[in-house]
Amino acid sequence: xxxxxxxxxxxxxxxSPKRTYLVKVxxxxxxxxxxxxxxxGELVDKEYGIRISSSTGAEFVALKPKIRDYIxxxxxxxxxxxxxxxxxxxxxxxxxxxxxxxxxxxxxxxLTTALAFYVKPSGHVYTYEIREEFIETxxxxxxxANVINYVEIKNKDITKGIDEKEVDAVILDMATPWLxxxxxxxxxxxxxxxxxxxxxxxxxxxxxxxxxxxxFVDIQTFECLTRGxxxxxxxxxxxxxxxxxxGYITYARKTKKQ
Numbered sequence: 001x002x003x004x005x006x007x008x009x010x011x012x013x014x015x016s017p018k019r020t021y022l023v024k025v026x027x028x029x030x031x032x033x034x035x036x037x038x039x040x041g042e043l044v045d046k047e048y049g050i051r052i053s054s055s056t057g058a059e060f061v062a063l064k065p066k067i068r069d070y071i072x073x074x075x076x077x078x079x080x081x082x083x084x085x086x087x088x089x090x091x092x093x094x095x096x097x098x099x100x101x102x103x104x105x106x107x108x109x110x111l112t113t114a115l116a117f118y119v120k121p122s123g124h125v126y127t128y129e130i131r132e133e134f135i136e137t138x139x140x141x142x143x144x145a146n147v148i149n150y151v152e153i154k155n156k157d158i159t160k161g162i163d164e165k166e167v168d169a170v171i172l173d174m175a176t177p178w179l180x181x182x183x184x185x186x187x188x189x190x191x192x193x194x195x196x197x198x199x200x201x202x203x204x205x206x207x208x209x210x211x212x213x214x215x216f217v218d219i220q221t222f223e224c225l226t227r228g229x230x231x232x233x234x235x236x237x238x239x240x241x242x243x244x245x246x247g248y249i250t251y252a253r254k255t256k257k258q
Contacts, residue, residue, distance in 0.1 A: 067145065105174045124152065
């Protein structure tokens, strides 16, 4: 079945790999760029993937946004987690439809958005954030990505404890993850997964030590580096700039204590 653009849908207007725009389609609205403006009402009832010209004749493509686009185009008050790291976090966590996940801290909701996307329609994310100003931004981003119904945001300090029990994963992106390890052990189902993302090696060492002391096994830490390629006949080579170090991902499984 061909999916068509409806009013109030979001579309990703593609001009070039470095020029993309996530916009809400409204009949009377014009979207202005350095390449002229686009009458968004002209997209209503058209198929995704349609090409549309701006007022100056520049050609854009109206694409259906994917979860990656909502994350990259999210409103930001903090540094977001990069998709390269989110991909590993989701894979290591083992989550899927129906999973119940505890997360902290929410920040502006980039990682939360991905987690909610993968646990829907029958799972849920319980995310802890101590900064109220971040929570409001996260709610807007989760709503725009259409995953807010799968998330409960808690304005609480997770280092004081986790309310939920028998969860499938505990996933942390915060300054002091080692202070949460014992609480994570109590919250997780047996054999379930702990994942932590930390930008510095000192944070990572403290977290690994806490995991070793609190009944976790299969403790591993990874760093994910990605480098794009410039593909041109006779000039193919790695791109000059790359997304290198962003952080360390530590993974572990809960085991029964003796």
